[in-house]
Amino acid sequence: MTNGKTLRDLDVMARDVLSHPILQKKCTVSSVVAGGVIFDDGCGYSADTIGWSLVSRAEPEPKPEPIDLTAIKTPIGLLDEATQQALRDHGGPYQAYMYRGWEDAVPGWNSSIAYRVKPTPKVETVTLYFGHNISDDATTQRHKLDTHKITLTINDGVVDPVVTVEVLEALE
Structure with missing residues (x-):
């Protein structure tokens, strides 16, 4: 069959919905991997199979909410990697939670201490x-x-x- 395209031609991405005349059903892409495409619903064809058509394009992933680095209350060792990196990349000034509360600090990035960007004073x-x-x-x-x-x-x-x-x- 030559009237469709390959999955590579369509540049599919996760959550795209495709159809193929031989399968006679809609297939939803679960993920795109180096060797082809993984479908949610068992549609198993190679990325080079001709005949695919795009039914609907997935909406782009929503951008995550920005991290409020002034509101962190968790020790840095328990934060996800993205938040840890954002905190380190910020450049400060920083505060660390010590026994008397939040104090100005030069972070040593000790995993058991909560660090945050110093909030702008009200x-x-x-x-x-x-x-x-x-x-x-x-x-x-x-x-x-x-x-x-x-x-x-x-x-x-x-x-x-x-x-x-x-x-x-x-x-x-």
């Missing part, structure tokens, strides 16, 4: 206004009678000791 700027009422409670919304504005920065939950205090002009 920085938050807070502005408070006060002086507009008798109790002097601070608020985050400016009131027309406020007399002072305080701005401070919080890095990973720790208040920066440098605080800005401004005296405000009353709003009309």
Whole structure:
């Protein structure tokens, strides 16, 4: 039969669905190996057999979700090889889990220690206004009678000791 193609001509890949007139059924490719193709459903023909036609092309494999190297909590020796390699290839800065918690570290890549990429610190700027009422409670919304504005920065939950205090002009 000459009206079809060989499996090599079709450049088949796993999960492709093919048909061959002699078999009179659809065949799903399980995997492609050096000597030919392995089918899920027992269709056993050589890669050089002529007559194959492609019924449907497999969807490409979905790309794996990127690994969050800042969220690792497992000792490196128990991680899969791809995660271990991604962690080593990152370049740092790194942290290691020690008895007091996460600490900055230069990794020795000890298999029993959990390493992670040091997370970017959460920085938050807070502005408070006060002086507009008798109790002097601070608020985050400016009131027309406020007399002072305080701005401070919080890095990973720790208040920066440098605080800005401004005296405000009353709003009309």
